Each structure stands twice: as C-alpha cells, then as structure tokens.
Amino acid sequence: MKIALLGNPNTGKSTVFNMLTGLRQQVGNFPGVTVDKKQGSVKTPKHTQQLLDFPGTYSIFARALDEQVVQDVLTNKQHPDFPDAVIYVADAANLERNLLFFSQLYDLGFPILLVLNMWDRAQRKGLRINVELLQKQFPAAAIVTANARVAIGKDRILQALDALPSQDRTAFHDLDLSVLLTDSAQTENTNARLDKLRNLGLVQSASTTTVNNSMRLDRILTHRIYGYLIFTAVLLVIFQFIFSFASIPMDFIDAQFVRLSAWVADSLPEGLLSKLISQGLIPGIGGVFVFVPQIAILFFFIALLEESGYLSRVVFIMDRIMRPFGLNGKSVVPLLSSVACAIPGIMSARTISDWKERLITILVAPFMSCSARIPVYTLLISLVIPKSYIGGIINLQGLVLFGLYALGILFALGTAFILRFLVRSGKPGFHLMELPEYKAPRIYNVGIAVYEKVKIFIFDAGKIIVAISILLWALATYGPSSRDQKLKDLQQQTIYIQATSLEQQEQENSLLLSQSYIGHFGKWMEPAIAPLGYDWKIGIALLSSFAAREVFVGSLATIYAVGDDTNINKRLVQKLRAEKNESGQVVYSLATGASLLVFYVFAMQCMATLAVVKRETNSWKWPLLQLVFMGCVAYLSAFFVYQLLI
Amino acid sequence: MSQTLDSISLHQLVEISAIASSAIAPKLSEMGLTKGQKIKAIFKAPFGDPIAYEINGNIISMRKEEAMQVEVQMA
Numbered sequence: 001m002k003i004a005l006l007g008n009p010n011t012g013k014s015t016v017f018n019m020l021t022g023l024r025q026q027v028g029n030f031p032g033v034t035v036d037k038k039q040g041s042v043k044t045p046k047h048t049q050q051l052l053d054f055p056g057t058y059s060i061f062a063r064a065l066d067e068q069v070v071q072d073v074l075t076n077k078q079h080p081d082f083p084d085a086v087i088y089v090a091d092a093a094n095l096e097r098n099l100l101f102f103s104q105l106y107d108l109g110f111p112i113l114l115v116l117n118m119w120d121r122a123q124r125k126g127l128r129i130n131v132e133l134l135q136k137q138f139p140a141a142a143i144v145t146a147n148a149r150v151a152i153g154k155d156r157i158l159q160a161l162d163a164l165p166s167q168d169r170t171a172f173h174d175l176d177l178s179v180l181l182t183d184s185a186q187t188e189n190t191n192a193r194l195d196k197l198r199n200l201g202l203v204q205s206a207s208t209t210t211v212n213n214s215m216r217l218d219r220i221l222t223h224r225i226y227g228y229l230i231f232t233a234v235l236l237v238i239f240q241f242i243f244s245f246a247s248i249p250m251d252f253i254d255a256q257f258v259r260l261s262a263w264v265a266d267s268l269p270e271g272l273l274s275k276l277i278s279q280g281l282i283p284g285i286g287g288v289f290v291f292v293p294q295i296a297i298l299f300f301f302i303a304l305l306e307e308s309g310y311l312s313r314v315v316f317i318m319d320r321i322m323r324p325f326g327l328n329g330k331s332v333v334p335l336l337s338s339v340a341c342a343i344p345g346i347m348s349a350r351t352i353s354d355w356k357e358r359l360i361t362i363l364v365a366p367f368m369s370c371s372a373r374i375p376v377y378t379l380l381i382s383l384v385i386p387k388s389y390i391g392g393i394i395n396l397q398g399l400v401l402f403g404l405y406a407l408g409i410l411f412a413l414g415t416a417f418i419l420r421f422l423v424r425s426g427k428p429g430f431h432l433m434e435l436p437e438y439k440a441p442r443i444y445n446v447g448i449a450v451y452e453k454v455k456i457f458i459f460d461a462g463k464i465i466v467a468i469s470i471l472l473w474a475l476a477t478y479g480p481s482s483r484d485q486k487l488k489d490l491q492q493q494t495i496y497i498q499a500t501s502l503e504q505q506e507q508e509n510s511l512l513l514s515q516s517y518i519g520h521f522g523k524w525m526e527p528a529i530a531p532l533g534y535d536w537k538i539g540i541a542l543l544s545s546f547a548a549r550e551v552f553v554g555s556l557a558t559i560y561a562v563g564d565d566t567n568i569n570k571r572l573v574q575k576l577r578a579e580k581n582e583s584g585q586v587v588y589s590l591a592t593g594a595s596l597l598v599f600y601v602f603a604m605q606c607m608a609t610l611a612v613v614k615r616e617t618n619s620w621k622w623p624l625l626q627l628v629f630m631g632c633v634a635y636l637s638a639f640f641v642y643q644l645l646i
Numbered sequence: 647m648s649q650t651l652d653s654i655s656l657h658q659l660v661e662i663s664a665i666a667s668s669a670i671a672p673k674l675s676e677m678g679l680t681k682g683q684k685i686k687a688i689f690k691a692p693f694g695d696p697i698a699y700e701i702n703g704n705i706i707s708m709r710k711e712e713a714m715q716v717e718v719q720m721a
Contacts, residue, residue: 058676186672224692435705
C-alpha cells in the first residue's frame with residue numbers, strides 16, 4: 001500500500017517521516033519536476049508499507065512548483081504516485097488553520113490518519129482541544145496524538161495504519177474539482193471551510209496566545225543593523241569551516257584515492273585495463289568524493305539554520321535587497337554558498353519554491369568566485385601583477401583579487417536582472433511565508449539531511465562527473481601514432497640525455513601531453529584564442545581545466561615540464577616568466593595574464609557544476625545553455641581586456 | 647475608514663474587512679487571513695518591506711504588494 005505523508009510546513013512533518021522510516025528512505029524527484037520525493041518503508045505490526053513524503057503545503061490549491069506537485073498527484077487517480085491512503089500531520093498548537101488542508105483531503109475521499117503533532121506544545125500554550133468533537137465531525141478519519149520530536153506517538157501511528165477506516169463519508173464541505181479552475185472559487189471554498197472549522201469550537205484557550213518570546217529575538221535578528229551583522233557573522237563561521245577545515249578531509253580523500261590508484265596499477269597486469277582503472281576511473285571517482293566534505297559541511301549548517309527557524313528570518317531581511325534582481329530572499333544562501341563552491345550552492349536552491357526564481361539563481365550562481373578559482377587567481381596574480389602598494393598601504397595584488405570577486409558578484413546580479421525579463425513564468429512569484437517559532441534543532445534531522453544531499457550528489461551528479469573525467473583523461477593520455485616518433489626524437493637530443501632521470505620524466509610528460517589529442521586540439525584552436533593573447537599551450541590548459549578550474553595550474557606545470565613537487569608555484573612562475581613567443585616577446589604579459597584572470601572569473605570550467613545543474617533542472621537544456629553563455633561572456637571579456645592592455 | 651494592511655502602523659490591532667480578488671487571494675485565505683480575523687503588524691524588515699504580522703498566534707511575513715490586497719478597519 002502506498003501512503004502519502006501530507007501537512008502544512010513547520011508541523012514537524014519531516015520529523016514524523018524520519019521517526020517512521022529511520023534510514024530506510026531514499027530521495028528522488030517527482031516525475032518531470034525537480035521537487036524532492038522522499039520515499040521510505042514503514043513496518044506496521046501487520047504489514048510493510050511505502051511512505052511517500054510530499055512537500056509541505058497549506059492546501060490543495062497550487063501556486064508554487066512544490067504545491068503543483070501535490071495538486072497534480074492527489075487529483076489524478078492515474079498518477080503513478082497517487083496514494084491509497086494519507087497520513088496528515090497537523091500542528092496541534094495551530095489546529096484550525098491546519099485542518100483546512102486536512103478537510104480537503106478528507107473530502108477527496110482518501111482513507112486518512114490525522115496525527116495531532118506537537119501535542120505538548122499545544123498544552124504548554126494552554127490550548128484544550130476537543131478530540132471527541134473533532135472525531136465526530138470527521139467520522140471516517142482515524143485520529144492520534146503525537147510528539148514526534150521526542151518520538152512519542154510512533155506506536156499509535158503504526159497501529160492506526162493497520163486499522164485505517166475506509167468507509168464512505170459525507171463531505172465536510174463540498175469539494176468539486178472544478179473549484180480548482182478559478183481563483184475566486186478557490187477563495188470562496190477556502191473561506192467557507194475556515195469559517196466552518198472555526199465555528200466548531202474545537203479549541204479552547206486558557207489564555208490569549210502570544211508570540212512574545214519569538215518577538216524579542218526577532219527584534220534583534222531582523223534589526224536593520226544587528227540583523228545583518230549577525231547574518232554576516234553566521235556566514236563567516238560557515239565559510240571558515242568550508243574554506244579551512246574542509247581541506248583536511250578533502251586532502252585525506254585525495255590521498256586515499258592516489259594510494260588506491262597506485263595499488264591498482266601495481267597489482268593489475270600492465271595494459272589498457274590497468275591504465276583505464278588506475279588513471280581514468282579511480283581519479284574520476286576521487287574527483288566526485290573530494291566534494292563531499294564541502295557539501296556535508298554546508299548542508300549541516302543550512303539544516304541547522306532551517307531547523308532552528310533562523311533561515312526564514314534571513315529570507316525576511318534579504319528579500320527586499322534581492323527583489324530588483326529577479327531573485328528572492330531565498331536566493332541568498334545558494335548564492336553566498338557558491339563563493340565556497342557552486343555545487344552545494346546550486347543544490348541548496350531547491351528551497352526556492354518559485355521555479356523562475358530558482359532557475360535564475362542556479363544559472364547565475366557559478367559566476368560567484370568559488371574556492372577552486374583561488375589557485376588559478378594566485379598563480380596568475382603573482383605572475384603578472386607587481387607586488388607594489390598603492391599609496392603605501394593598499395597591496396595591489398590583494399586589490400586585484402578583491403576586484404575579481406567583485407566582478408563575479410556584479411555579473412551574477414546583472415545577469416539575474418536580465419534573465420528576469422527573459423525567463424518565462426506562468427504565475428507571479430510571491431513571498432507569503434510563515435516565520436516559525438524558534439526551536440532547538442534536532443540533530444537527527446540534520447544528520448539525515450546531510451546524508452541525503454551527499455548521497456544525491458554521489459549517485460546522480462557523480463555518474464556524469466566520472467564519465468567526463470574519463471573522457472578528458474583519455475584525450476590527454478592518448479594521441480595519434482606520430483607521437484611515438486616524436487618521443488624517440490626527444491630521447492636522442494642532448495638536452496634529454498644530459499638530464500637527470502626525474503627531469504627526463506618531466507620532459508617526456510610534457511611531450512606526451514602536447515602531442516596528445518587534447519594537445520592537438522589546443523594547437524588547432526590556437527587561431528581562435530590568439531585574439532585573447534593565448535598560445536596553444538594555454539589552450540591545452542584551458543581545455544583540460546574543464547574538469548575543474550584548479551587543473552589549469554597542474555596542466556601548465558606538466559606542459560612546462562615543472563615537476564609535481566611542493567614548490568610547483570614558484571618554479572612554474574619562473575618558467576612562465578621566461579617563456580617567449582616566436583617573435584621574442586614575453587608570453588605571459590600583463591595583457592595575457594589579465595585576460596586569463598577575467599576568463600576564469602566568467603567561464604563555466606567545472607564539469608561537476610554542469611552535472612549538478614543537469615540534476616537540479618532535470619534537463620540538459622539549462623546546463624548547456626549556461627555553458628555556452630558563460631563561455632561567450634568569458635571569451636568576449638577576455639578579448640576586450642587583452643586588446644585594451646596590449 | 648478602511649485602509650490596506652501595508653499601511654497600518656506597528657502593534658495596532660485591526661480587523662480584516664475584505665480581500666481583493668487576485669491570484670494570491672486563495673493563498674492569503676489559507677494562511678488564515680479571512681474576513682473578520684484580527685491581525686497586527688509586529689515588525690518590519692529593514693527598508694520596511696516585507697512586514698511580519700501576527701494572526702491567530704502565528705507570524706506571517708508578507709511583501710507590501712501582497713499586504714495591499716488586504717483591506718482592514720480598526721478593531
């Protein structure tokens with residue numbers, strides 16, 4: 001039997017889901033849309049049932065994307081996800097409004113279990129709920145009380161599921177599906193239901209309910225100065241973790257995959273298969289796992305902020321600032337996270353329920369300078385920007401770095417502003433949002449949220465990343481047969497014969513890369529990148545750094561036969577400074593360096609981002625458009641910078 | 647005299663008298679904003695928009711343009 005879990009947002013619905021399913025759950029998309037579909041199995045005393053968690057909504061009438069899913073599934077008996085029964089989670093402390101959606105589901109005829117959750121909170125608020133009267137009004141429903149935060153009520157829910165009444169019923173209030181068609185019919189039906197529910201006299205309150213506790217905190221957290229200061233402080237903490245502490249597990253993961261590669265290369269007989277596994281497949285998988293610490297850390301904090309209720313305050317204070325750019329307050333977290341890494345940033349855009357605003361956020365997020373650009377920026381800045389001070393205090397190199405970050409942010413917002421007019425959307429975005437009461441986050445829910453995001457990334461985006469990285473590896477490792485002759489020629493030259501064996505290896509690697517398929521492609525496209533100030537060697541580095549931006553540095557090191565040691569940057573800078581072109585001019589001039597810097601601010605150059613955008617937009621259309629658009633912006637701006645400076 | 651919800655001053659209790667019909671009208675209703683309900687603005691975001699309202703013990707945040715759809719009178 002398929003059971004749907006439904007309810008308003010902030011009712012502890014996902015806590016109920018986690019309580020009932022534990023780790024027996026998996027996340028996917030509803031067919032055709034990118035709205036989370038969480039499924040899990042529930043063991044009742046008699047059966048094992050499939051539980052399907054739907055997005056939290058206030059009614060069956062849809063406006064936003066996630067509401068549309070609820071409406072589409074529940075009003076279409078042919079839908080593959082159409083449920084056989086419903087568990088409805090209601091916030092007992094807020095019963096009347098919560099019963100609106102419940103009464104709609106009741107009238108649609110589903111066998112239904114009403115869970116009055118947060119029962120303790122209702123009692124603390126001095127609310128007395130007449131459950132008998134409620135049962136009398138909805139005789140075909142089963143009703144239980146629960147307090148899922150402390151796992152109270154699990155047995156009651158499980159037992160009730162085995163005995164769900166499914167008899168015919170008289171409707172609470174007529175719900176003809178033609179009501180769905182017009183706004184005014186929807187409003188009328190809703191108002192009539194709410195009036196009826198309120199007039200039942202289900203809830204008696206001992207004292208007038210207030211929101212005073214929350215108010216005191218909100219006065220500070222949404223203050224026009226302290227509000228932003230506190231948010232900035234929270235961000236600093238998160239960034240500190242992602243930038244500094246994530247590198248420890250990332251280096252560890254990296255090292256393990258290098259060891260694994262070496263072990264496979266040693267134990268398998270030499271040949272194509274061994275090479276494919278040890279140099280193509282394993283580093284490819286390593287390139288997926290290396291993102292896990294950043295994703296886990298970011299979603300740990302996001303889940304923490306969301307659970308506590310603070311995240312909706314961030315949305316509240318940022319909404320007005322983001323609106324002129326076609327974004328909303330919820331775009332802030334994805335965009336700012338992208339300064340660390342666009343991958344978790346884009347994945348976190350899922351909280352934006354309006355499809356147009358979500359899409360725009362995803363499309364502009366990779367313009368934010370992420371941490372993978374830092375090695376590229378550092379190398380190029382130390383190469384072409386003099387270490388001088390402006391007015392004796394401002395470090396010129398630092399100023400350029402700041403400028404690159406600012407350029408990315410400006411472009412992200414500017415593009416969003418333009419996209420606002422280009423992306424079509426059916427219904428206007430709105431910001432009607434509940435600010436939930438603050439509460440202590442439940443670490444179990446946070447853990448599950450992190451686990452799921454990591455799993456989605458590894459299994460969904462991971463496949464694409466591994467495939468592209470094997471392709472790039474093959475193109476860089478193999479070359480036309482003329483390569484062997486060139487290698488023999490090299491081995492007879494004095495410069496090779498007199499070199500140490502380490503240097504010989506470096507020279508060979510350099511030749512092998514430049515004679516590989518990627519090398520040939522780099523040479524072939526030289527005329528196209530010459531106007532940007534690049535030669536074919538830079539072309540090779542650009543092509544291979546599509547895997548990830550920081551690969552640019554490693555590729556240049558291989559091409560210029562600079563070994564893979566700790567002083568790679570220093571030796572590489574010396575080598576690059578000495579590089580002259582055929583007419584005797586320095587290759588890495590200020591113009592070329594600046595052009596490259598600008599190129600890396602704008603170009604997509606990250607296959608993992610591409611894979612994640614594919615996953616989050618559910619089509620190849622958007623990631624490919626994004627790739628082309630960002631590539632064009634990068635090309636044109638690099639062209640202007642080079643032509644201006646030369 | 648009737649005003650719209652976006653223009654009432656903070657901490658002033660008012661009663662909803664009408665909601666203009668629009669695409670978001672059903673959404674306002676299901677958040678509990680219906681005729682006859684008491685509501686008050688309790689705090690505002692920097693720049694005065696969006697605004698947070700208390701209704702039935704809940705805090706709901708609304709943009710000004712959305713609050714403009716709600717007609718209120720002194721309670």
